[in-house]
Amino acid sequence: MTFFPDTKTFVEIGGIGITWYAVLILLGALIAYYLTIRNFKKRGYKLELVDDLFYGGLISGVVGARLWYVLFSDFSAYLANPIRILDFREGGLAIHGGLFAGVLYAVIYLHRKRYTFMRHADEAIYNILIAQGIGRWGNFMNQEAYGGVVDASFYNNWPDFIANNMFINGEYRQPTFLFESILNITGWFLIHFVLRRTRKLKEGDLAWAYLMWYGVVRFFIEGLRTDSLLLGDLRIAQLVSIAMVLVGLAGFMGLFRKIFKAKKPVLIFDFDGTVADTxxxxxxxxxxxxxxxxxxxxxxxxxxxxxxxxxxxxxxxxxxxxxxxxxxxxxxxxxxxxxxxIKTMPNAKEVLTNLKDKGYRLAVASNKKTDMIEFGLELLGMSDLFELFVGSDMVQNGKPNIEMIELVTDQLKVKKDNVVYMGDTSIDIETGKAYNAYTIGYHPSADKAEELQTYHPNAVITDWEELTNILEQERLWIYNTKY
The missing domain is CATH 1.10.150 (DNA polymerase; domain 1)
Known part of the structure; x- marks a missing residue:
């Protein structure tokens, strides 16, 4: 085993070399993975999603980045010797191809798992800036992604290892890798520590911010580079960067939210003391x-x-x-x-009827037996308001286990991160929080409502009419709503 046998190789084992390029790309990806896990924990998202998104996104991203490079570099040479396409050690990964492939994988994966793509993109995609910032040092070690010729005096007072590695084919080159690395990491700090902490963020804003920041950075850096991939006389990276900025700007300004209306959350209610006065x-x-x-x-x-x-x-x-x-x-x-x-809780029937008319999907999840839920709703004339009743006999574990809410989302085939759960006891609040649903405590008594507040639901109401006001607000319908 030999470490650093040359400037491009990190270690050589038995004649097989592991390049700095591979090590730095992987290091950047792992740091982005760690940062995404932290964000998912704060948001209450399932951590197994991070693993699936990371490994699937990494593999599809590398494949996409390689194919993009092959397609827009010397495609005929790769066709003449196709095995070269698999030789990642020579370098040649185009980040835009990796982004497109990774995002496509994430969209398909999250859709199949019934999670909202943009909500998870907000917690993950801007961390790619860190991966990109570190990965650019892999380009440095490979002596690629550099700029135009500069005089030797340009590197006065620079570290020798940078100056030496920027001496390429007998000439000193601009370290565009370094410019982009610094700007990418700066962008991450601004999004994470400044934008993320603003109070009026909307779903997708962090993802749109990434597109705008990286699009602008890459557009200007690409103008300095001399090894750009071209489509005719046009620099492909600059064309894609312009598109990224325009899409990001449109998203950040809310254009897509106006065109693609947010799906209404599924509303799940406890029965005794919430829907019915039993x-x-x-x-x-x-x-x-x-x-x-x-x-x-x-x-x-x-x-x-x-x-x-x-x-x-x-x-x-x-x-x-x-x-x-x-x-x-x-x-x-x-x-x-x-x-x-049996009686209905005050205003419950009127509010539920109005919500159903507006297109909300309604369900009941109660530790009561299912037949008694149905019997009670029939007596109240409310059976037709709900698509599904889940009682304790339909699950292995009753509340506060989340099994009932999971069954509702599975049966109705709705997004798992777009759920409102409302109940009148501490057990109901524990259930909603454990599932990461937007959790509402309800009790007509002000004293009991105040007691429910000590269990820290998202909201506590004393009148069903207040539910309508809550649902009119634009928000993430999960428990951990704060950035």
Whole structure:
């Protein structure tokens, strides 16, 4: 094993060399990967998406970058000797081809996984500036991506290793690799530490900012280079850069948002105490059962039994009794009381009807059994408002496990990062937060609503009418909405 056998090679093992070019490209990609993981964690996105996007994007990006270079450099020479296309050690990767191929992979992948591309692009794509900034040093080691001839005095007071490597074919060349490297890294700092922290960002703004910044930088740097890929007499990189700036500017100014309207989030609701006023029924049944065991509870304790599954509640308070018998007794009595006691929560039916008319897709996810959800909604005349009811019998794990929300998004085939979940207990808030849904706590009592606020949902409301106001705002419909 020999390190640095020449200026282009990092290490040589058994006659096989690993070039500086490959090492620096990979280093830049890994740093961008790390930065993207940090962003995904803050946003609450699934980290396995980063791995899939990174490896798939890296492979497709390298292939795209190579094919772009081959297509627009000396294509006939590569056709005459096609095996050269696979010789990455000679250099020859065009970043625009890599970007197009990587973005195409990400669009297809995220669409198939039912995630919103632009939301994830905001967290990942500007980190490419770091990868590009470091990767340009690979061009330096390969003695490529350089500018015009300069006098030796240009490099007075420069580090010797830069001056020496910019002495190419008997002449000193402008270090355009360095100019672009510095500008790329500067762009990352500006987007990450300045733009990202502004309060009025819209979905896609960070991705559009990347296109504008890199487009401008590359356009001017390309004008200094002497090894540009050409289409006739036109520099391809400058043409693409102009397109990037125009697309980025149009996106940042909101043109695409006007043309392509944002999809409405799917709205998922708890049932007891949220859609239907069944809490008095639940408490009445618990009181009857516990009275037989000479057990009494405060109103606060009884209310805490609303939300958990019956199995959890009876296991906690009557551990010595037959669980199946207790659950069956509760359900039979609960069903008997429904026709006389069930009511809608104030304004719930009117608001839900209005939302359905506006095109929102509605579902219920409750720790109640599915047949009881349907029975209650039929009594209230609200069954036709919801596309799906998910009860505890349809999943392995009830709330606060996220299985119910996952089932709703899978059944309705909606975007997994465009969900609003609303409920009236701490368990509901835990569920919404765990899924990374935009989470709303609801209770008509001001005291109970204030208590829900301590669990830190995105919003707390005391009237269903407030939900309409929330939905009219333009925002990310996930829990971690802040940049």
């Amino acid at each position: 809490v008095p029924i639940i408490i009445a049944v618990f009181k009857e059962i516990y009275a037989d065991y000479e057990m009494s509870f405060s109103d606060e304790e009884l209310y805490s039994m609303v939300g958990p599954t019956l199995e959890e509640t009876f296991t906690k308070y009557l551990p010595d009794e037959n669980l199946d018998d207790m659950v069956a007794r509760y359900r039979a009595r609960n069903r008997e009381l429904h026709p006389a006691m």
